[in-house]
Amino acid sequence: MSDKKREISLFDETLREGLQTPGLIFSVDENIEIAKILGESKVGFIQAGYPSAHKSEFKAVEKIVNLKNKENFDSIISAHGRCYKPDIRKIARLGVDQIDLHITLNDIFKDNKEIKKEIKFAREKEFKKIKLSILETSKHSSSKLIRAIKEFEDMLDIVTLPDTSGKEYPLSFSEKIAKVRKNVSKNVKIGVHCHNDRGLGLANSITAIQKGADLVETTIGGIGERNGIADTLCCYLILDSLGFKTNINLRKLLEGYEKLNRLTEKRIGLSILNKRKPITGDWLATHTAGTHTNKKYSGRMKKLDEKLNRSDDVSLGIYSGKRAVKEAFKNLGIPVSTKEVKMVRDTIKDISTRELRDVEEEELQSLLEKIRKS
């Protein structure tokens, strides 16, 4: 399957999966503010909540639907529920575009007639799209999944195959998705939802897309049950760099990260803007060791993602080379000799090992003055 120009939908789960993060809860107003940013970010789908969980979720979803109508978002508003009539009835009252029903494969094989009745019941309501999530993909072979989906493929728009326990591996998971994609009607979009228990949530999501999945479920900051799922921004940036078509407003999405970071820090002390985070962390533009800083100054260091527009930085410490020191003085507009650069570099290494810290660029002038006086 060609990777180029295929359109991939980002299905943001921050307002459902994200709220399964231990200890994290948003007020109804906060839910609305996040939904607004997601709509403005142009994510394909917004999972607005799980209305059966509590009346506040029902209210939040209702308000998100009103917000979409008022602001004219393109994002499809979805609500999550169990595959049975009381949940379907409740969600139908909300006017969402899509219902997202979850079920296990065993439920399907135990009584597929009953499940068909429930999906038919949902079809009779005014949903534009019906989505079915079949939980725990890792427990089942592709042939079993295909057999299950085929039972209902003419009644569904999207089937998501979540790696609910985070046990899948990129190669085998993507092969499983490829087989499902090949054998299921093209009218049904195949989605993935990958938990990050083994740190493979992002890798599983991306390889599944490369092998044919049409939709990927993500959250801002990758938050969610246990240690979460694939991160919305990382998924978008990687898919974009691989040549897939997405339709994200990056500036707005970054605003969402700032907003959510304030909330997660306040409520549970969790920073989703971790400096070491792959793809998006600030330290991806900070260089330390001589070989790396030399590459940066020679212009050979290609930034991983130009779109984030991070400014390059250098940390001065035990592994710093002379070039980094020379460039730092150049930045400060202070002329120095080659000998002085070497002496300052050695002093930086001494300070770093003695005081167990980096040396700031602002300290260089006084270090140089001390060296000149000695």
Ligand SMILES: [Zn+2]
């Ligand atoms: Zn999940």
